[in-house]
Every structure is written in structure tokens, then in C-alpha cells.
Amino acid sequence: MWKFIFKRVFALIPVIIGVTLIVFFIMSLSPGDPAKMILGDEASPEAVQLLRQEMGLDDPLLIQYSRYMYNAIQGDMGLSYKSKKPVTEEIWARFPNTIKLTLTAMTLAVIISLPLGIIAAVRQNSFFDGFSMLLALFGVSMPPFWFGLLLILFFSLKLGWFPSSGSESLKSIVLPSVALGFLHMASIARTTRSSMLEVIRQDYIRTARSKGLSYSSVIRKHALKNALIPTITVVGLQVGVLLGGAVIVETVFAWPGVGRLMVQSIMGRDIPMVMGCIILFATGFTIVNLIVDLLYGFIDPRIRSMYT
């Protein structure tokens, strides 16, 4: 088991190198000059050139990249071109918000969608099944941008229950996490339903039933665990994506998360900031995937035996 974890964590190194290499080169080769962005429109070409030299932007890309990685390994991710503040400081100021939003939204999505998917499968073709799947369809098809504004209009402006933006109070997280959770709820419910349907048609379920076990205990003890594997995969992937920032929801609700920071940094050609965010996301995604793999082991003993 530990060997497995160690192997997976070790595999993070080539992932980080690969991702940073690609991002660094794409950012550096794409048009748009960071020095020009800092100095603004009025700066003379000479001033821009001077700053480029000062920032080391005139060195060959490989040298720039190696210099960046050499410092990054020692924990120095550089200064943001835009704010001149340390990249780590800027990211860490926002990362807790991203985690908060991700976890709340996913918890909300799982709490609602899991029972929804299970009941829909167990009562296939019932009113409930139709309703929950239509609701899920509604969730998947709605642009989060529009749904977010709808929530603000209704719950902030009309009812005045929740603030429309910011992150200072506990109340502030409700609307963004509902907007985000609703979107993910839909796909989790649909996945749970289809995998549950597949499982309850298996022979061993019929056997359990014929032994005289009650339907609910067959579902709870025999079907559920097996049906959960695809759901966990979906949840895991979505958490990974969310850690990378729910940019649209963050923008609508002015939620100070990392996603928005990264998009702004890409627009401003703030290469150190983009690199910092990318390293964080790649690490986050890999760790979430590792947790998902470990969870498989807890649920399915056959997978667990493969680790050892």
C-alpha cells in the first residue's frame, strides 16, 4: 500500500516537469509582451527593452525555464509581474477559498445527487425517476453563469437572504456553492443511476434476493458499494477540475479563488503567477486522483489486493 502511494507521489515529478515545460514555453512564445503589459501603452520601445533585460526575458527560453525551476525547487516561485508580490503569497491567500468552495459545492452535490441517483435506479421509470433525471438534465444544460445570476436575482435582490458577492461570512458561500453544486449534482446523479441499474441486474443481486433478503438491505449492502466505483471516479475528476478553479462561478459571485487569479494572470502575461497556479493545479489533480484510487481499494477488495 505505502509502496503504491510512494510510487504515485513520485510520479508527480515528471507530471510537474511536463506541465510546467509546456506552459512555460506556450506562455513565452505566445504574442503579448509581459514588459509591455507592465509598462503600459505609453512606454517607449527602449523602456520596454530595458525592462525585458532586467526581467531576464531576453535570455534563451531554456535558460529562463531552468532558472525558474531551480528557484521553484527551493520554494521560490518568483514575484508576480503585475503585483510584484511573491506568487506563493498571492496563491495561498486565495487557495483556502478555492478549497472551501470546492468542498462545499461537492458535498452539496454528493448529498443530494447520490440518493437521487440510487432511488431513481431502484424505482426505474417511476415519477421520481423521471423527475430527478429531468432535474439532472436541467442542471447539466444550464450555463452556470446564467444560473448564478438567476440565484443572485432571486435570493439576494428579491428575498435578501444571501449576499450577492464576496466571501466574508458563512452566508456568502451558499449561492456560489449551490450554483456550482447544481451543475455537478446532475452528472453525479446520472452516473450513479446508470451504474446502479447495471449492478441490480446482476446475478448476485438476484441470488441475494432469492435468499430472502429484503430489497433495501440488498441495495444497501450488496449493490451500493459496487455501484459506487464509477460515481467516485466522476466525483474525483470533478473535484480535480474544481480545484483548478470554477472560474465562471468565481467571476459571477466575485469569489476570491485561484481560478480567477489564473485567468487574469494569463491575460496579463504574468508568467510566474500562471506557473504557480499550474503547479498547484497539477499537484492537486494528481493528489485527488491518488485519493480516488485509494478509495477504490477500500470499496473493492479485488483492487486492494492489486496494491500489495
Next chain:
Amino acid sequence: MNHQGKRLAVLLFLLAFITGMLTGCGGAAATPAPQQEAPENTAAAVKPTAAEAPTESTPKKDTIVIANADEPPSLSPYDHNAIYADYMNQLTYNGLFRLDETSNPVPDLVDTYENLSDTEWLFKIHDGVKFHDGSTMTAEDVKASLDFAKTFPAIASYTASYSSVEVVDPLTVKVTTNGPSAGLLYDLAYHSNYIVPKALIDSGNNFNENPIGSGPYKYVKWTLGDKIEFVKFDDYFDKDSMPSITNVTWKFIPEGSSRSIGLEAGEIDLLVEVDTTDMARLKGNPDLVVLEHPGFTHNWLMLNNEAKPFDNPLVRKAISTALDRESIIEVALNGLASLTISQTPAGMLGESEVNAEGYNVEKAKQYMADSGVDPATVKLDIICSNETKRRAAEVIQANLAEIGITNVTTTSMDLATYLQVTGKGDYTGAIGGYRAFNMVAFLQNTFHSSAIGGSNKTRLNNPEVDALIEKAAATVDQEERAKILRQVTELLNEITPQAPIYQELYIRAYNKDLGGVAINSAGVLRINKLYWK
């Protein structure tokens, strides 16, 4: 049968759900309309809200929440050129001068001043001005700040007018300019020349993290990505401008609709940037006030004067007269901009519409014919760096087709790419704009040949224009300068380096209980003048 019935029930339920949600929102948006039509009802409808207001607003009487879209890159006044960062700078710092309501420089930290010669100015600052760290401002601080400002490339065009600063006595400095300079007082009012304590400069203070100045508000806390908080500075030197509201919370809400809803819901008291799509709704809300004022940001269809056939003035004139500016403003900005046909901004010293021409298709066709260029051979690609510009470019495409220029394409680019490509002159057309506080700075940065590669994007290189701009910059006498500036404007209108379209409006929307909100063409916002009624 039964199965079908269930399906129908589900469908009906869902329809009811969606309709319910949509009507809920429709109602919110539609509420102000009937109130507008029936004033008697408005009073009745507003009363209860007004009655509730005191209890609701009592706790916030000493706080104001302001919102705009972008977070400032820095709280230091020296290393940025962003208007939204200047809003914060105006809270914590003062300059020797500031711009008044008519955008003219008036003394701020300066008590009295004297023009010793064409190039020498004597400035005496107020006695006993306190910095937020408790120290008292002296001439040494002024000298150190202006010398320090000169080391920052981002603001170089605002520190170039003065060459040296000398301390005469503890409250007086002598500033020497690079030749006679008409722009010095404007430059001294710009955030790049705000005054900070010398001791902090010497100790290497990071003014982005520790913005210590002498301004009416002190910095309290910056929650990155969310808001910045300020509190009233009790020792503020200008007792007439002492802030009335104790706390200022400045929030950053990137999405325009979210900002407007925040204002309507009472979470925000003042918006300094309003989405044009929300204007009608906000104006219809009896609890809010909306102020608009033409700003100095001048926007054009830029044409690369070095690229064929745009090197031909008649082709540029044909394009400029072919533009139906009213339609462009309607489509791109929902009608919220002031139309302009002159090459220089209205409202500035030296503005003129002589030689400028508005929309006239017949005349445009005539110019095209006179130019000797076949319109079918003209290829124009318009670079657009945002959605507003793209919508404007689409109208321009239709306008130019009317005079036979049918080969007009649009290219979308992000701002960084746009700046690089247009700066290098690697383009034919683009929609762009420029904001300056005074005509001399506007002309120097937009049309002087020394700004080619920087912000002279049409790459106009005209010795006559250059000479006139330099002459205006060196003319300290205002009336004389105005005459020269008008001359440059009229010459530029004749040359038509680019096709002017509109001047942006500065818009403020705020709670009707807030008093003292003023607006000027330079976008200056004096928060210390605001008060709760």
C-alpha cells in the same frame, strides 16, 4: 396509459418549476417600470422603504462600500498606470496639486506657488501636514518623492517634465523643468507624483504593502481578490475636506450584472463602473441615483498611416466620413457614449471641430474617388481586444461596404497581444483609445513622432504637428497655449490620422442617501467629500 400520465405529470411539474423561477426574476427586473409611469404610486411605494431605511442604514452610517471591476495592480502610486489603482491612491496620498471638478490643476499640498522663470517654479507646502506614520511633511519629503518617482519606467511620461528638485527651506522646494513646461502642474496632480515620507523611501518601504501617505484615509487591510479596507485619517491636514464617513470598503466584483444587483440589493453604496446593459434598470430604480459625464478617454478606428493605402490622407478621410457613429455607439455601447468627430477630446483646452467631418456617405465616396484608390482593392483588418470593440467593428464593416470597401475583416485579440501588435505597427486597423488628463499630454502621446513604437499607433510622423505640439508644451501662458493647441487640433482634423468615434462616459450609480458624489472628465473621485444624508 398510467405510464403516460406519469410522464405528463413530470413534464407539467418541470414546466411549472421553470416558469416559476423565470417569473420570479422577471418580476424583480420589471418592478421599477410601473413606478416610473405612475409617480403617485411611486411615492406610496417608496415610503415604506424610506421608513425602513434609517433602521437599516444606521449601523452603516459610518461605512461606505464601493465597488468596481478590477483589483488594483498596486497600492504604490509609482508603479502602475491604472485608473482603478489611482482611486485607491487618492485615498491614501496627496500630490502637490490635484485636479478640480473642471479637470484643471489646483493646489493640494501646496499652499502658495510662484513661477520664477520659464523653467523654475517655487512651491511652498502647507505647514504641519501629517503622514499616516505620524511624521510631519517637509520639503525633504517632497524632493525625495519626486526623485524617487523618476526611477519608475511605468510613469516616465509623467515625471519627464521636471529635471530637478531643490530644497529651499523646510517648507519650500524649487522645481526646474526641462524647458518651459505647460504640463508640469498637471503632472504634479497625477498619482505618479504623490508625496510619501523620505524616511520610508530610504528604508526601502514597499508602498504596495504599506501605503503610507498623507491622504484622507489610512490603509487597513487588503483581502486579496476580494476587497481593500480603509479608515479615516484623523490628522488629515485639510480640515475643510475632512472625511465624513469613517470606513471605506472597496470591493472588486468583475461581473457587471453582479455589481449592479449588489447595488440594488443595498450591499454596495457606490458603483464607479456600471455595465451599460444595466443602465436603464438602475436609472428606473427610485432608490438609486445615476450620474454620467463624458470622460477624456477618446476612442477611434486607428489606421496605420505607414501601411498602403492608409498612407493616403484622402483614403483615411473617406473612411472617417463613412462612419455612422451614432449607430456604432448604439450597437456597441447601448447609446452610452458621447459622439466625437474631432481628432482630440472634447472638454480639453484647445478642442476644435474645424476641418473635422461627420457621417456623410456621399462625401466619403467623393474622397475615395479623389484619392485615386479603387475601394475594391482596399484591405482593412480591424483588431478588437474586447466584445464592445468587436460590436463596433461590425457596424464599421457595414459602413465601409457602403463606399465600396468590402474587404474588411475583424480579428479578436486579448489585450496583451493587441498592445504588442499595434505598438510594433504590425497592423492595418484597430479599435483603440487613449486617456490623458490634458491636451498636451494627449497630443504628445498620441500624435508626436517620438511616441511611435509606444502609444502613437497611427505612426503619424509629421514635422509640422511635432513642432506645434512642442511649442504648445513650452507655452506656459494658458491663452497662448490654447491657441496653439487649437491649431494642432485643426491640422490633425485635416490630416485625419485616424477616424474618431466616441468619448467614453464616466458613470457613477449610488444609493440616493449618499451625498457629495461629483464626477469630472478625468475620472477623479473624492471619497472624502462623500457623506450620508
